[in-house]
Amino acid sequence: MNRTLITLSAASLLAAGLAAPAAAQDIQEVELSVVGSWSGLPLHKQFERPFWTETLPQASGGKITVNLTTFDQMGVKGGDVYRLLDEGVFDVGMTVADYTVADAPELEGLDVPLVATDPADARAMVEAARPMVEDIMRDRFGSKLLAIAPYPPQVVFCKPEIAGLKDLEGLKVRGSGRMTTKFLEALGASGVNVDFSEVPGALERGVIDCAITGSGSGYSAGWWESADYLMTLPLGGWDAVVTAMNLERWESLNAATQELIQSQIAEHFEAAAWDAAAGNLEVDIACLTGKGECPAGESAGMTLVEPSEADTETANRVLRETVLPEWKERAGAEWAQRWSDSVGAVVGVTID
Template sequence: MTERVRERFDGEVLAIWPYPAQMLFCSGPLDGLEDLEGKKVRVFSSALNDLVSHFGATGVTLAFSEVYPSLQRGVIDCAVTASLSGNEANWFEVTDTLYSLPMSWAIQLHVANGDFWEALSEDEQAEMAALFADMEARMWSVAEQATQDGVDCSTGAEPCEIGTPADMTLSEYGAADEALLIEAVEQVVLPGWAEECEAAYPGCTAIWNETVGATTGFSIE
C-alpha cells in the first residue's frame, strides 16, 4: 500500500487505522443474515453490495446524509454504517434492531504530501513517523472502544460513554452466521473485489494473497 500511494498520489503513508465495525441498523426484526432476503439495504461499496446481494437483499447506494430520511420513509429497510456513527446520526429513531455481526470495516489513512515529506530532514521524518505510529496504536484502541460504545448506547446498555442512550433491540450473531459470512466472502466478495482490483492495478491479487490473505487465511484463487 505504501508503494502504491507513493506511485499514484506522491504521498507518504504515516498511519492506518479503522473506523468502528460496520453493522446493520434495521427497521423491524433481523435475527440473522438469511433474514436479509427481500430487504433493501443501504451500502457504500461494491463489495458490500455483493455481500448483501448474496443473501437476497437489494443494495442501495446512498450518501450518509440521505440514510435517515430514507429509513424514515421506508425507502430502505436496513443500512450499514459504523456502530457509533449510526448512533450519533440518531438512526435509532428510525430503526428498531442493531445486528452486531461486523459486515465491513472502513479504513482511514493519514498521508503526508510527498514534496513536504522529502523537504524534511531525516531526523524530522523519524520524529514525525514515531509520533504517527503512536497515534496509530491509540486509534486502533479507540476504534475498538467506539465499536462497543455504539452497540451499548444504541441498545440501552452500560456503559454508554460517547453516544446517545437508546432502546434498540440487540440481535447478536452466532457461529452459523459467522460461517455464512465466511462463505459469502469466499464465494462472491473476494472474487468480485479481485476482478475490480486487477482491472485498475494488475497484480494486486498476488499482493493480497502474499499480505492480507496470508494473515487472514482468505486467499483469492
C-alpha cells in the same frame, strides 16, 4: 588516553548522535493544511483534531503549525480527498479508504469484510496490508502514507424487523464500501449508494431499509432514531481511515521533520486509535440498546440481533466464493496474489 581510544570514543559519540531523535533546532518551521475525516464522528473529535492541533505542534516546539478542517466541513465528498491531495490542494488528507476505490480498486484489499472480527485481528490485517497501501497511495495518489486508523466494526442498522442474515434478502441496504455492497447483493439484498449524512432521512422515507456503518459512528450520527434493529455481524469490515501527505510536500521536508511527524503520528494518533478500539464495540452496543452503561450520553433502545452460527457460516461462504473472486477481477490477479501472500496469510484466507 591513547589515540585509538580517542578515535573510538569520538566514533561512538557520533554514532549515538546519529541514532538519537532529531534535535528541536533541526525541525523546520512548517505550516500544514490538513483535511480530516467526518467532523462529527469520534475518530476526528478524539484523535485527529487533538493530534494535529495540539500534540504535533507541541512536539515540534511550535515549529509545526496546522490549519485543520474536515472534508465535510469543506463540502467535499470523501471519495475526492486523495484526488485533491494528489493535486496539492492541501498537504495532508484523511478519508475512509473504501470511499476512493473507484480510483484504486486494489485499495479494497485493505478492509475486507468479515475476515477480522476483533480489534487485534483487524490491526494485524492492516499491518499486513501496509506495504500494499504505501505503494497504492504513492502510485495512484502521489502521496506518502502516514497512518491507518480504524472506525468501529461496520454493523447493520435496520428499520424493519430482522432476526438474522437471511432476513436481508429483498431489502434495500446502504453498504459501507463496494466490497460490502457486492456481499449484500450476493445475499439477495439490493445495495444502495446513500451518503453517510443522508442515511437517517433515507431510512425514514423508506428509500433504504437498512444501512451499514461503524457502531460508534451510527450512535454519534443518531441513526438509532430511524432504525430499530442492530445486527452486530461486521459485514462492512472496519472502514479503515488512511492518512497521507502530498508526496512533493513530504519530500520538501528535511529528515528531522519527517522523522518527528512519523514517530508522533504512529504513537499518538494511530496507536491511540487502535488501543481505544478494543473496548468500543461493547460500549457502543450498550449505548445503542440501552443494555449497560453508556458513557457517551443518552442510551437508545434498539433491539440487538446477534449473529447465529449459520449466519457466520453463510457470510464466510459468500465472501470466499463470490466477493473475493469478484474483487480479483476488478483489482487484477497480481494484487489478489499479493493480498493472499500478506493479508490472506495473516487471516487464513486465500483468493482462488
